[in-house]
Structure formats: C-alpha cells, structure tokens
Amino acid sequence: GGLDPRWFDYPSLLLYVLAPFQAWQGSPSVLTARVIVVVFGLAALAATWWLGRRAYGTAAAVVAAAVVAVETTHVAYSRMAVTDVPLTLGVALALALMVAGRIELAGLAAGIAMSFKYPGIFLLVPLLFAGWRQWRRLAIGLAASAVAFCATSPYFVVHLSSALGDALRVQRLARQGWLGFEHDHVAPIAFLDRLWDGLGPALLVCILGLVVALVQRRRNDLILASFVIVYFLDLCTLGAHFDRYVLPLVPALGALAGRMRALVPVTLLLLVVPLTWTIRDDARLTRTDTRVVARAWVERHVRAETRLAVDPSLPPFTGRFGVVKLDLPLPSEAHPDRDRNLARLRSEDVRYVIVTGAVADRVLAA
Numbered sequence: 001g002g003l004d005p006r007w008f009d010y011p012s013l014l015l016y017v018l019a020p021f022q023a024w025q026g027s028p029s030v031l032t033a034r035v036i037v038v039v040f041g042l043a044a045l046a047a048t049w050w051l052g053r054r055a056y057g058t059a060a061a062v063v064a065a066a067v068v069a070v071e072t073t074h075v076a077y078s079r080m081a082v083t084d085v086p087l088t089l090g091v092a093l094a095l096a097l098m099v100a101g102r103i104e105l106a107g108l109a110a111g112i113a114m115s116f117k118y119p120g121i122f123l124l125v126p127l128l129f130a131g132w133r134q135w136r137r138l139a140i141g142l143a144a145s146a147v148a149f150c151a152t153s154p155y156f157v158v159h160l161s162s163a164l165g166d167a168l169r170v171q172r173l174a175r176q177g178w179l180g181f182e183h184d185h186v187a188p189i190a191f192l193d194r195l196w197d198g199l200g201p202a203l204l205v206c207i208l209g210l211v212v213a214l215v216q217r218r219r220n221d222l223i224l225a226s227f228v229i230v231y232f233l234d235l236c237t238l239g240a241h242f243d244r245y246v247l248p249l250v251p252a253l254g255a256l257a258g259r260m261r262a263l264v265p266v267t268l269l270l271l272v273v274p275l276t277w278t279i280r281d282d283a284r285l286t287r288t289d290t291r292v293v294a295r296a297w298v299e300r301h302v303r304a305e306t307r308l309a310v311d312p313s314l315p316p317f318t319g320r321f322g323v324v325k326l327d328l329p330l331p332s333e334a335h336p337d338r339d340r341n342l343a344r345l346r347s348e349d350v351r352y353v354i355v356t357g358a359v360a361d362r363v364l365a366a
Helices: 013-023 030-056 058-070 072-077 084-099 103-116 118-130 135-152 154-158 160-176 187-199 202-216 219-235 249-258 261-270 272-284 290-301 342-347 357-365
Strands: 307-310 322-325 350-354
Touching (some): 013 030, 013 103, 030 058, 030 072, 030 084, 058 249, 058 261, 058 272, 072 187, 072 272, 084 103, 084 249, 103 118, 103 135, 118 135, 118 160, 118 219, 135 154, 154 160, 187 202, 187 249, 202 219, 202 249, 202 261, 219 249, 249 261, 261 272
Parallel strands (some): 307 322
C-alpha cells in the first residue's frame, strides 16, 4: 500500500530492505525474507571480525568472529525474518567504527541500527566515550545518528505521536512480560541463562574480559564495556526474557573475550560446545513443522466458507474460510480479547477453534 507502514512496533528499515525482493512476487515470501536475514547474519560475522581486530588485534578478531559464527541464538535467528540480527550487525559495525576513531560514521551506523530496532539507541552511550573531548565530532556523530534514523524510518517522524505510542506500548509489554516467563528467575539471572544457552562455558571468558576491561579502562575497553553494561541494565528491567534480546551483546562480548590473548586457544576450544548445540538445533529443523501438517489437514477436511477462530502462531489459512484471528493472550490484561470466549464465538457461527502448543502450552503453564 505504499511506503507508509502505518505500524511502528518496530522501526521501518527492515521492511524497506525486504520490500524490493517481495514486490515482484505474487504473494509474501517468508523464504525470501529469511535469505536476506541470513546475509545480515553473515555480515554481522564480518563486522565483528573488524571490531575485534581494531579493538585488540588479529587474535581477538578470530575469537570474536568465531563467537558470532557459532553462538546458538544468533545462528537460529539468522534464519528468521526478524529485526534482531540486523540490529546485531548495526551494533557490531557502529562499535567497530567507534574503536577505529570514525566518530561521525559511527553515529551514522548507530542511527541505522536504531532504525532496525529501537534498542540501537543504547549505542549513543559508547559514542559519548568514543567522542569524549572531541565535542565537534561528537555533535556531528549525534546529528548523523538522528538523520540516519529519520531518513530510514521517515514515517516515524510523520506520525510521531502514534509512532511513539506504538514504541512505548511495546516497551511496556516487554517490561510487563509475556506468557511463558512467569516461572523464570529475576531478569539478570534469566538473561545470563540466555547468554549461557548461546555461548556455553565461553561466556565465562567473555565475563572475564569485561572485568579486565573495567579494571584497565583503556579507550576501547570503555567503548565496549559501556555498551555491554548499559544494554544489560536495560534488559534487567524486562519481564519478557526472549533469548533473541541478548543478541546485540554478542559482538562486544566476543571482542572482550578475544582481548584475553593467553586464553585464545582455550576460548576457541570452548566454542565447540555452542557449535554442537547449533548442529543439534539444525537437525531439528529437518523435520516437518506440525502446524503446516495441521493446516493442510484442515484445508482438506473442513468445508469451504466454514468460520474458524485461530491463534496468532498458526500459518495463515487460505481465503476459502472465514477466519477470526485471536489475539495473543497476556499475563494480565486490562482489555482481553472479546473473541477469546466460546459463547461469543458460537454466536458468531464459528465452528472450529484451532490452537497450537506455541500459545496453548504457555497459557496452561501460566
């Protein structure tokens, strides 16, 4: 319907990147979108190599790139059409430009990262350390970040009031928490657990590198450590502990692990653990998605024009059915979905309710 997305739960840049590759297709292609995000994932690996090399040398570049290459969560989400991997690329590129002293370009990269996903705004903290006492260059860098964001998500500015409302609503929901996290530990421990799930014992070397950086406080140390700390502090305010939320930390943590030169062989050996986890996850993807099987069964056996109510984690059904889309339930709802009620659905002549364990299991657990 044009360049205006009319939707600002996330900024618009990834939508604009995907759009040219979707425009010539007869229907939306998830595969095309996923291939593009794979390219972002590979670019994040290259940017992290550059970050490690400029910050601490070639050995750190090897470690940092290896961390991104095998980190289980990063590999998994590099195959999904979501914003977290492009954000990770933007973070790696912006931090690399900061340690290289290219403050103005770093500001530009920070604005682009922010246009992939709002938490890119936390790159402005290390930008302050990179441009400390270079006030003119810092001002240009900050202005460049604002220009880059506005140029790549222009309708955020056009619809500023509603866009801010969407962004704040998403943040409020993340702080409130989604179904599935009711029994988690407190946020700091929960997100450390997510990092462990992605890095395994190599996380200990990353933390050691962060501690050493905070003790020595060299310029590059402060740039990387400040981003890790401010971003992790923001994670600590969230009630939704999605594993993908930790991805922007991975390039910086990889570079900090690489600064421990004496431990480089040990770190590379430890990365065999997340590599094996990644291979295990890949093996699971060779199976057929049961939701696709179920959708095909429904379309074969249910009469056309039957009204269905479906939960939001199911693949879309063809237009031969009348579909009532149910909202994702939340832990505490001021205004729950009115259609999530059997009596109401019956009054609307809905014959079947189709749910998946992706939602139903979380509801039952809550």
